[in-house]
Amino acid sequence: xxxxxxxxxxxxxxxxxxxxxxxxxxxxxxxxxxxxxxxxxxxxxxxxxxxxxxxxxxxxxxxxxxxxxxxxxxxxxxxxxxxxxxxxxxxxxxxxxxxxxxxxxxxxxxxxxxxxxxxxxxxxxxxxxxxxxxxxxxxxxxxxxxxxxxxxxxxxxxxxxxxxxxxxxxxxxxxxxxxxxxxxxxxxxxxxxxxxxxxxxxxxxxxxxxxxxxxxxxxxxxxxxxxxxxxxxxx
Numbered sequence: 001x002x003x004x005x006x007x008x009x010x011x012x013x014x015x016x017x018x019x020x021x022x023x024x025x026x027x028x029x030x031x032x033x034x035x036x037x038x039x040x041x042x043x044x045x046x047x048x049x050x051x052x053x054x055x056x057x058x059x060x061x062x063x064x065x066x067x068x069x070x071x072x073x074x075x076x077x078x079x080x081x082x083x084x085x086x087x088x089x090x091x092x093x094x095x096x097x098x099x100x101x102x103x104x105x106x107x108x109x110x111x112x113x114x115x116x117x118x119x120x121x122x123x124x125x126x127x128x129x130x131x132x133x134x135x136x137x138x139x140x141x142x143x144x145x146x147x148x149x150x151x152x153x154x155x156x157x158x159x160x161x162x163x164x165x166x167x168x169x170x171x172x173x174x175x176x177x178x179x180x181x182x183x184x185x186x187x188x189x190x191x192x193x194x195x196x197x198x199x200x201x202x203x204x205x206x207x208x209x210x211x212x213x214x215x216x217x218x219x220x221x222x223x224x225x226x227x228x229x230x231x232x233x234x235x
Contacts, residue, residue: 004035013048013105020046025055038065040085047105047162054110055085056103061096062088062112071139072108072123078139088112091120093140106162112141113160118153119144119169127165128196129180135196144169144179145197154198163219169198174213176201176226184222201226 009020016029020043026035038055040063045056052066052073063085064073071078074088074097088097088110097120102113109123109130120141121130128135131144131154146154154177159170165181177198178187185192188201188211201211201224211234216227226234 009043009046011046011048011053014050016048016053018046018048018053020044023058027053038085045103047103047110049105049107049110052105052108052110054088054103054105056100056112060099060101060115062100062103062110064088064110067108068139070108070124070137072110074110074122074139074141076140078137088122089140091141091143097141102160104160104162104167106167107164109162109167111144111160111162111167113157113169117156117158117172119157119160121167127181127194129165129167131167131179131196131198133197159217161217161219163224164221166219168201168217168219168224170214170217174211174215174229176211176214176217178224186219186222186224188224 007019007021011018018027023042025038025043027038028035042058043055044058047054054064065082065085067081075086076089076093090097099115100112101115104111112120122138122141125135125137132142133145144154146152156171157169158172161168168178177200179195179198182194213229214226215229218225
């Protein structure tokens, strides 16, 4: 493997990896060990899935590449694939998505944390992984829902994470909210109710309280992790 110096961000998923250096994206894996330029500039953050990838540029736009079978590239239509980055369209399918501050990539869905604390999601909506109160796939960004009825926008998000068919958001008040696939208790709700809109993750020994004081979250295949302000890891 060739050495890349001066890297600011890295990402890996499956057999693929990527790195950002001086705003340019280098990718390798899937048969090649030599990093190659992806062909995009001003990259600020990068995230990978098994066969998809996303880049957040410094101007707040999001660019994606890879498999688009269920609209996971967010370009407005499903089908095919793209080996070069395409720009994600705006919420509802018009214009372009702007104002993104963080990105996360799941198995076949993507998420963008917006500057106003809302979350945009697109791609597969199996198990409700887009968090908009439905299970209908979307080839363009939709707003993750909030409120008890799931009809309002989720707000106050400070960080996002994506796993295999589920996702979670960390709010600025230190609470954690999850949605999507829940067959292995990965949402920590004590049941196995895919959740189509964000539900607050419980905590405590008995699960009768709610997680609070959380500063970091991370999701895996079927496991969720959280780090508290005093450095404790909750699993």
